[in-house]
Amino acid sequence: MGSIFFDLQKAFDSVNHSLLIEKLPYYGIAGKAQILLKSYLSNRYQHVLLKTSRTNVVSEWTKVYCGVPQGSVLGPLLYLLYFNDLPEALPAKIIPILYADDTSIVITRPSIGELQQALTASFHRLNGWFYENFLSLNFNKTYFLQFQNKNYNNSYTSITLDNTPVTKIDQIKFWGLTINDSLTWNTHIDGCSSTKG
Numbered sequence: 001m002g003s004i005f006f007d008l009q010k011a012f013d014s015v016n017h018s019l020l021i022e023k024l025p026y027y028g029i030a031g032k033a034q035i036l037l038k039s040y041l042s043n044r045y046q047h048v049l050l051k052t053s054r055t056n057v058v059s060e061w062t063k064v065y066c067g068v069p070q071g072s073v074l075g076p077l078l079y080l081l082y083f084n085d086l087p088e089a090l091p092a093k094i095i096p097i098l099y100a101d102d103t104s105i106v107i108t109r110p111s112i113g114e115l116q117q118a119l120t121a122s123f124h125r126l127n128g129w130f131y132e133n134f135l136s137l138n139f140n141k142t143y144f145l146q147f148q149n150k151n152y153n154n155s156y157t158s159i160t161l162d163n164t165p166v167t168k169i170d171q172i173k174f175w176g177l178t179i180n181d182s183l184t185w186n187t188h189i190d191g192c193s194s195t196k197g
Contacts, residue, residue: 001106001109001146002145003104003105003106003107003145003147004122004126004142004145006126006142007137007138008130008137009136009137009138010136011079011101012070012075012079012101013067014067014136015067015068016082016134017066019082021034023085027084037074040074041068045061046062066134068082079100083098083133089128089129095107103126104174105126107122115146116158123161124161127161139166143168143169144166144169145168145171145172145179147182148182171187
């Protein structure tokens with residue numbers, strides 16, 4: 001069994017407005033509701049203000065074509081609508097775990113060869129989905145964790161993209177829990193007790 005923990009660069013800022021509007025009818029948001037959300041995202045401008053001790057520097061106004069308005073009630077919902085079709089890009093029997101911009105998958109296979117094949121295929125398919133949806137994978141913060149059974153002689157597998165291996169780890173902090181490759185609570189409990197001491 002293995003899991004890949006994906007990290008996306010500026011996921012909320014990368015939501016393409018045109019593509020998001022195209023996806024809305026698939027979720028039953030059409031007609032006036034779709035027009036309302038389109039107008040909510042359209043004709044937004046931004047500029048940068050840099051305050052220094054001597055003077056303030058302001059950039060020119062630029063039209064915004066991507067990103068959901070952060071700090072708004074609709075921002076997270078629009079991001080989830082944009083991201084919601086990701087599981088369709090996965091092969092059968094791959095379990096996606098999606099929460100806001102945290103994306104991971106869990107894969108179980110009966111043999112190490114099948115696990116290697118499923119991990120590689122899933123990684124490449126998801127990377128393709130990210131590319132098609134104008135999202136960028138932060139390769140340096142994307143991790144692979146292979147779960148081990150202490151009573152079984154385990155073989156190790158790896159994942160590569162363009163001959164560069166995905167960083168393999170033996171534990172990760174995930175939603176406040178420390179998950180290790182043996183699926184025991186020891187690492188999490190040790191971490192909790194050390195912060196209290």
